[in-house]
Amino acid sequence: MVARMTYDDDSGRVTAMEEALRQEGVRLTRQRIALLQVLGEADDHPDANELHRRAQEVDATVSLATVYRTLTVLEDKGIVQRHAFEGAPARFETADAPHHDHIIDLDTHAVIEFTSPEIERLQKEIARKHGFEVVSHRLELYCRRLPTKS
Amino acid sequence: MVARMTYDDDSGRVTAMEEALRQEGVRLTRQRIALLQVLGEADDHPDANELHRRAQEVDATVSLATVYRTLTVLEDKGIVQRHAFEGAPARFETADAPHHDHIIDLDTHAVIEFTSPEIERLQKEIARKHGFEVVSHRLELYCRRLPTKS
DNA sequence: AATGCAATCGAGAACGGTTTGCAACTGGCG
DNA sequence: CGCCAGTTGCAAACCGTTCTCGATTGCATT
Numbered sequence: 001m002v003a004r005m006t007y008d009d010d011s012g013r014v015t016a017m018e019e020a021l022r023q024e025g026v027r028l029t030r031q032r033i034a035l036l037q038v039l040g041e042a043d044d045h046p047d048a049n050e051l052h053r054r055a056q057e058v059d060a061t062v063s064l065a066t067v068y069r070t071l072t073v074l075e076d077k078g079i080v081q082r083h084a085f086e087g088a089p090a091r092f093e094t095a096d097a098p099h100h101d102h103i104i105d106l107d108t109h110a111v112i113e114f115t116s117p118e119i120e121r122l123q124k125e126i127a128r129k130h131g132f133e134v135v136s137h138r139l140e141l142y143c144r145r146l147p148t149k150s
Numbered sequence: 151m152v153a154r155m156t157y158d159d160d161s162g163r164v165t166a167m168e169e170a171l172r173q174e175g176v177r178l179t180r181q182r183i184a185l186l187q188v189l190g191e192a193d194d195h196p197d198a199n200e201l202h203r204r205a206q207e208v209d210a211t212v213s214l215a216t217v218y219r220t221l222t223v224l225e226d227k228g229i230v231q232r233h234a235f236e237g238a239p240a241r242f243e244t245a246d247a248p249h250h251d252h253i254i255d256l257d258t259h260a261v262i263e264f265t266s267p268e269i270e271r272l273q274k275e276i277a278r279k280h281g282f283e284v285v286s287h288r289l290e291l292y293c294r295r296l297p298t299k300s
Numbered sequence: 301a302a303t304g305c306a307a308t309c310g311a312g313a314a315c316g317g318t319t320t321g322c323a324a325c326t327g328g329c330g
Numbered sequence: 331c332g333c334c335a336g337t338t339g340c341a342a343a344c345c346g347t348t349c350t351c352g353a354t355t356g357c358a359t360t
Contacts, residue, residue, distance in 0.1 A: 027327055027336060063339045068318060089317060103282055114276055122269050123291055130262055132253055132293035139289050141273055143282035177307055177356055213310045239346060
């Protein structure tokens, strides 16, 4: 009861995801289940090391190599997204939200998500003008907090 | 006469840049002059290795370490810009043009430059709405050529 | 032109994030 | 409940980039 309070909200979703993965031929090992749980609970953008740290709290046998290997598998299956921000190790998030770009706070390294259908539209238009079609894109704003009026 | 035809067009610009650099306290070594020449002649977006290869044709003593060191210096002085595209070594270009973003051809790895004041404006607006000011940004469109009508 | 010295150099070792080779282990179908 | 391809931990390899160190050199100053 006490132990289960931690991930009550996500447990249903994770199990459904697990089912879907098994269907796709991905074997459900202890280590992968641990990582899936950690990813499900994360509301930030952790890097591989941090995910390893968190996963080990769930299952101490999880190695860093397996974290990387599993992240690659999950990325291929469209479960997670990988972001390589400027001069920093890759950071990961679950790919449940449709699509968004990122503001990176240069001071705190926090990541804020945003969407702009208008920018999206302009991107496609620009690509088409040059004879291209957009396969994927990357839009990152490296920012500093504006001084707040007191 | 024959030997000099290669960089007739750029030689004036390079010398002016050299003068400006000396003024800023950057020592003009043989190796740096070679790299500056190579950068001035390049109209693509070479990586450090390629720049090293080209610089060695001008001055065989240029080492890869010096290429990296000099690129960092030139970046600090605002002479070159560094771009870290997805899953590839950093690529460099002279920072003479004002500002632009990039289309990357996924098949040929060619880089096409474009500008969009409108996207620029939207970026600032979005950042401000979130309480941020944009320090720098990164917009890359990973694209494939559209089939050309025959 | 010769001197002095901090800036710069080449070579190769080190670095940090990520991937891989290998022998042991295990999920899940039959 | 046994099989075996898929998965694991560990350590070594990888790869782009940076650093260390002793030797060299640009250039300001005589």
